[in-house]
Amino acid sequence: MELIIVFISASLVNNFVLTYFLGLCPFVGVSNKTENALNMGLATTFVMTLTAAATWPVYHYILMRFNIPFLEYVSFIIIIAALVQIVEMYIRKSSPGLYRSLGIFLPLITTNCAVLGLALFMVLRDYNYLKSIIFGFGAGVGFTLALLMMSGIREELEFADIPKHFQGTAITMIVAGMMALSFMGFAGLLR
């Protein structure tokens, strides 16, 4: 039961993009086409789940054990960079088509603050191992959901008559604001 709550909280109620503002760069950058958004979301979800699985033991069994918590940020970012590299190599070997369609977005997952934010929140909230993995997966699902919805809206926006100064990023921000408002409705799920 608790695991379900962690999942729902990470994906809907405390959606990383719409309440913590994490992962906004890809949210604005990759959300102009639904297909790209879906692929990017899936790759990020995968990396986030792996990150949760890999950083938890490093934090609890290495950093805590040897009493060097000040290395937290450096070691987390190295783990994330290494994971992204491995995922990139794996996708290039196993499905070259997907690799080509993701292109530059794959390495950019390293600088997606949602991934680092996930590791930091996981430590801050003192989750156990299983909860951390569910948390990572849920946050990834929430990220994918927000990205997909945004790309759907933006495809429609191309046909809309937007005032000149609002075109581009400005209207994206306002749409995101409205999405954040509507996501507040999910808050009731946890009470």
Add this chain to the structure above:
Amino acid sequence: MAVEQNASLAYEFKKGLWQDIAPFRLVLGLCPSLAVTNSVINGLSMGLATLGVLFVSCVIVSFVRKLVAPQVRIAAYVVIIATIVTVTDLFLQAKFPPISKALGPYVPLIITNCIILARVEAFAQKNPVLPTMMDSLGTGLGFTFALIIISIIRELLGFGSILNIHILGSWFRPWIVMILPAGAFLVMGGLIATVNYISHRSEARQRAG
């Protein structure tokens, strides 16, 4: 020659302040500009912390720019940035505990602030130390300035105050939405549109004149 050099240094400094002001023009560094701008004091301290990290990382990268192999440069830069952010975080925890608590995980998240990696990659690794200093100072100040503007609007409308001093009288009913995430997105959208409007107008005037 000396005058020319000074002019170019001044240019590197000034371009970050308006022409390339990061959150509005380049859409970089959005996470912190939205997440911690619900009060002016948070926005200001986040801006200054980022300015410090940006300045030190750019200077270090500029010093070692000829020693780092191009294949591993991104990894090397990220480690440099992460180290400086750790120092900044410990400094804030020791000297300004309330600020460190209010900013929470957004201090370590400076590591993944795209402005820093963008300036390092686009400027510091190709230029000598002095222009790099000017460039990072300008970019950092522009970023701080942007955060202050966003947080002034949000705190004024959300609490009726600026820096915790009540400005609007008791007649004012706070707009709760401005403190919530949704308000951050709406203010940001409005500000980007305003910046677009100003630059469109000055472009039009240039064409007319």
